Amino acid sequence: MALISMRQMLDHAAEHGYGIPAFNVNNLEQMRAIMEAADETDSPVIVQASAGARKYAGAPFLRHLILAAVEEFPHIPVVMHQDHGTSPAVCQRSIQLGFSSVMMDGSLGTDGKTPTSYDYNVDVTRRTVEMAHACGVSVEGELGCLGSLETGMAGEEDGVGAEGKLDHDQLLTDPEEAAEFVKATHVDALAIAIGTSHGAYKFTQPPTGDTLSIQRIKEIHARIPETHLVMHGSSSVPQEWLEVINEFGGAIPETYGVPVEEIVEGIKHGVRKVNIDTDLRLASTGAVRRFLAEHPAEFDPRKFLKVSTAAMKEVCKARYEAFGTAGQASKIKPINLEEMFLRYERGELDPRVK
Numbered sequence: 001m002a003l004i005s006m007r008q009m010l011d012h013a014a015e016h017g018y019g020i021p022a023f024n025v026n027n028l029e030q031m032r033a034i035m036e037a038a039d040e041t042d043s044p045v046i047v048q049a050s051a052g053a054r055k056y057a058g059a060p061f062l063r064h065l066i067l068a069a070v071e072e073f074p075h076i077p078v079v080m081h082q083d084h085g086t087s088p089a090v091c092q093r094s095i096q097l098g099f100s101s102v103m104m105d106g107s108l109g110t111d112g113k114t115p116t117s118y119d120y121n122v123d124v125t126r127r128t129v130e131m132a133h134a135c136g137v138s139v140e141g142e143l144g145c146l147g148s149l150e151t152g153m154a155g156e157e158d159g160v161g162a163e164g165k166l167d168h169d170q171l172l173t174d175p176e177e178a179a180e181f182v183k184a185t186h187v188d189a190l191a192i193a194i195g196t197s198h199g200a201y202k203f204t205q206p207p208t209g210d211t212l213s214i215q216r217i218k219e220i221h222a223r224i225p226e227t228h229l230v231m232h233g234s235s236s237v238p239q240e241w242l243e244v245i246n247e248f249g250g251a252i253p254e255t256y257g258v259p260v261e262e263i264v265e266g267i268k269h270g271v272r273k274v275n276i277d278t279d280l281r282l283a284s285t286g287a288v289r290r291f292l293a294e295h296p297a298e299f300d301p302r303k304f305l306k307v308s309t310a311a312m313k314e315v316c317k318a319r320y321e322a323f324g325t326a327g328q329a330s331k332i333k334p335i336n337l338e339e340m341f342l343r344y345e346r347g348e349l350d351p352r353v354k
């Protein structure tokens, strides 16, 4: 049984100085790409399901897809994480379904769009932590709103994210507030705002220190060195896949993502979980467009889904290698969720924040 808690996996990553890509999963092809890449590189896996994924595939299908991955690859530790829960009740239902980690995103209200107050965020996150830790399940919280430091616009591209214009200080997590938040909630991991946003349209030109604040990661890490930091919206938007998409009938305007080397710099300063969804979508779309254009008589979906899986797998392998995840799976000895509960109960996993 290799389904483990995210806390165990991130503790291992912190101890050995690496980061873990958390790939979103909606279908069989993504799941297979993630697992085959992990298998070939000996990487531990975090797979996450968003509200959109639950709507698309249905929660039972997603759950069984992830459990099938655990069954087929028993030597790979897998975290089954719920992305962007909008209330403690949503997180509770995911725990009931068997998720080993949940995100309570209290930076936004239950609509997943309206920025909330700090007190609201602490309240819903703390309640989720109490419930989840009683089951040995990990909790990721979020402080600050994702959005563009270029324009001040919030990052509402794909279902979850604030809407409209945000203040500069809402777009950058405050290190002091982060320390207070971790102390008050006991979250296992903290998603921070540093200028990234979900989707393909993050930056109109390659980001600089003014539009992507790796410096802010360093400041937060210096204040809370033992807290696992999470970077959302961390697709790199590979230019080569944009070219393929546009060459074969697509129309994606010029756009840039988060450079892999900036993420690697973040990993040196406490980033342990790196959320990636868009890069797999771009690789899949490019591969399918090219295949269908080059094979106009083909109509068996298994043929074009095969190239989709292969393209996504290459992206996964590249991230496992760049983030130092490769080679770590076989070093992790799974701890069951009952034992994780006992560790929380004994206070062994309490945050040590001054």
Ligand SMILES: O=C(COP(=O)(O)O)[C@@H](O)[C@H](O)[C@H](O)COP(=O)(O)O
Binding pocket: 024, 050, 051, 052, 053, 083, 084, 158, 159, 160, 197, 198, 199, 200, 231, 232, 233, 234, 235, 236, 275, 276, 277, 278, 279
């Ligand atoms: O950060 C994320 C992905 O970043 P990315 O767009 O790949 O840079 C995820 O946490 C998002 O929540 C996810 O992409 C949302 O997906 P849907 O709501 O469209 O399913």
